[in-house]
Amino acid sequence: NAGVTQTPKFQVLKTGQSMTLQCAQDMNHNSMYWYRQDPGMGLRLIYYSASEGTTDKGEVPNGYNVSRLNKREFSLRLESAAPSQTSVYFCASSDQGALGELFFGEGSRLTVL
Amino acid sequence: GQQVMQIPQYQHVQEGEDFTTYCNSSTTLSNIQWYKQRPGGHPVFLIQLVKSGEVKKQKRLTFQFGEAKKNSSLHITATQTTDVGTYFCAGFNQAGTALIFGKGTTLSVSS
Secondary structure, eight states: OOEEEEEEEEEEEOOOOOEEEEEOOOOOOOOEEEEEEETTEEEEEEEEEETTTTEEEEEEEEEEEEOOOOBBEEEESSSSSSSSGGGEEEEEESTTTSSEEEEEOOOOOEEEE | OEEEEOOEEEEEETTTOOOEEEEEEESSSEEEEEEEETTTTTEEEEEOOOOOTTTTTTTTEEEEEEOSSSSSEESSSSSGGGEEEEEEEEOEEEEEEEEEEEHHHHHHHOO
């Protein structure tokens, strides 16, 4: 049982390049989330999907897009990467929305030069 | 928007000392969750509190939810080196559909 799987684990981009972070969960959870973590800033919510077919903005959505491809998969896209998007990105899922425990992936460390 | 504030940001203790981190919200929280993140790891769920004045214990960890449901605390008795990490509290966003995290308290323990 893999839980929440994120790919890639590490990525280095140049300013202006695009990339997609992939996230998949095998727990049949309805809700999925993308957070970013920066030193001293805690975890900030980028986008979330309360259920398949819906997505909503979180605290810091600018510069990102998301796709809830199916119940299992929730991807995060950077269309034109900026150095300010250098961060560790965590995907999480929950079976009861915000009432339930969040299960996090291992994280994806992104550096934008 | 809703904010969840945590203090202190950092805390260093000697092994065996107690540790407390506090979480405060400007609005009433319907529930609050606590997570622990070990260095280099990902956040792991510890507990959820729902009721006003609720107190829950997990071995040396004691979690409290304030009477007004605007604050919460995590207390660790007799810290061990295995307690090292960052502790986060999290509460609902205004829509009640996603968790908003505090900035965390990073605990270091020297033996």
